Amino acid sequence: MRLLVTGATGFIGRTLVLRALADDAVEEIIAPIRSPDKLRAQLAREGATGMRKLRMIKAAAPAWNLRDLGSVDRVVHCAGVLFGRSRDEYFRVNVDGTLDLLGQLGDAPEVLVLSSQSAGGPTPEGHQAKKLNHPDRPISWYGESKLQMERAVRAAGHQRVRFLRAPMVLGPGDQATLPLFRMVRGKIWTKPGRALKHFSWVSSDDLADAIEVWFERGGGLDVAHVTSPGTITDAELMLTAGQVSGKKGRLLPVPQFLLKPVAFASKFIPAIGENVPSLTADRAREIWPNRWVLDADPFHQATGWRGQATLEDTLARTLAWFQREKLV
Numbered sequence: 288m289r290l291l292v293t294g295a296t297g298f299i300g301r302t303l304v305l306r307a308l309a310d311d312a313v314e315e316i317i318a319p320i321r322s323p324d325k326l327r328a329q330l331a332r333e334g335a336t337g338m339r340k341l342r343m344i345k346a347a348a349p350a351w352n353l354r355d356l357g358s359v360d361r362v363v364h365c366a367g368v369l370f371g372r373s374r375d376e377y378f379r380v381n382v383d384g385t386l387d388l389l390g391q392l393g394d395a396p397e398v399l400v401l402s403s404q405s406a407g408g409p410t411p412e413g414h415q416a417k418k419l420n421h422p423d424r425p426i427s428w429y430g431e432s433k434l435q436m437e438r439a440v441r442a443a444g445h446q447r448v449r450f451l452r453a454p455m456v457l458g459p460g461d462q463a464t465l466p467l468f469r470m471v472r473g474k475i476w477t478k479p480g481r482a483l484k485h486f487s488w489v490s491s492d493d494l495a496d497a498i499e500v501w502f503e504r505g506g507g508l509d510v511a512h513v514t515s516p517g518t519i520t521d522a523e524l525m526l527t528a529g530q531v532s533g534k535k536g537r538l539l540p541v542p543q544f545l546l547k548p549v550a551f552a553s554k555f556i557p558a559i560g561e562n563v564p565s566l567t568a569d570r571a572r573e574i575w576p577n578r579w580v581l582d583a584d585p586f587h588q589a590t591g592w593r594g595q596a597t598l599e600d601t602l603a604r605t606l607a608w609f610q611r612e613k614l615v
């Protein structure tokens with residue numbers, strides 16, 4: 288099988304490339320990336336073997352300019368902007384970049400596009416979980432761009448394309464959880480707002496398994512929520528990060544209005560913003576709602592697959608990764 292993975296230098300793309308390198312069913316991995324040196328260095332640190340079947344192509348969204356690819360069997364499109372500086376940046380990469388990529392690949396390969404829970408927005412009031420047939424109400428530019436991407440791909444009539452609406456993804460290599468592990472080394476652990484926030488989540492291993500299952504068993508779904516077992520709260524996330532780090536601290540709820548100035552500062556004061564990409568004013572809007580829980584039953588029913596990961600094991604392995612990288 289010839290597999291094409293975009294975003295291979297990112298958290299999820301790299302997880303998929305590492306698995307594909309170790310998978311005998313994959314003969315060639317094609318990785319269009321902005322920096323082949325970056326991916327080479329990352330894979331070397333992971334101790335990856337089987338590099339001879341990896342073909343790196345220097346390319347970037349929104350104009351991928353992929354040539355002489357030959358036939359490709361499967362595509363997992365992970366490249367995307369998660370923390371952009373402007374609405375335009377999200378739309379250029381996430382919408383135009385996806386349309387351009389699919390246009391160049393044609394309808395021959397089976398394609399799975401990483402969309403996001405943000406495309407649908409938070410769980411609607413009065414419901415335990417957001418279902419796929421609830422109206423989509425994104426509340427960030429990021430979410431709007433992911434929803435627009437799904438709609439534009441369908442409108443363009445592309446065949447054999449699936450959208451995976453992932454919730455928060457956790458696992459080794461996820462830079463977004465670094466601030467969490469750094470915070471639990473101190474005594475005061477701040478959480479936004481007094482009310483508990485409830486989330487679906489998925490470990491990167493469960494996500495990679497689900498992607499494979501979806502390709503294998505199809506299930507007739509063209510869009511799905513995929514989760515690991517259980518719903519977690521923001522407090523549980525912090526307490527578990529503290530527990531696996533062997534640290535104890537005090538949870539301090541911070542009034543949400545105080546977070547807003549920080550979010551704006553991170554956008555407009557570049558020296559802060561460069562270091563705090565996860566708290567741009569746009570993505571900060573996703574902090575306010577208290578429920579981001581997804582209904583993953585349709586995927587379970589269609590494929591028979593269920594996630595296996597536990598939060599404790601996932602965070603322990605994430606911490607081990609940060610320790611190996613000397614980041615904590």
Ligand SMILES: NC(=O)c1ccc[n+]([C@@H]2O[C@H](COP(=O)([O-])OP(=O)(O)OC[C@H]3O[C@@H](n4cnc5c(N)ncnc54)[C@H](OP(=O)(O)O)[C@@H]3O)[C@@H](O)[C@H]2O)c1
Pocket residue numbers: 293294295296297298299300320321322325346347348349364365366367368369380401402403404452453454455456457
């Ligand atoms: N992580 C999550 O919790 C989560 C949850 C739901 C959905 N998703 C979706 O899953 C996908 C992967 O997320 P991730 O966590 O792996 O993100 P990530 O770690 O930030 O990686 C993003 C990847 O996209 C690449 N990229 C960004 N802009 C690009 C451009 N203009 N041209 C080519 N490549 C570009 C990056 O390349 P460089 O290394 O060159 O910057 C990197 O390889 C995204 O589409 C995201 O929306 C993620």
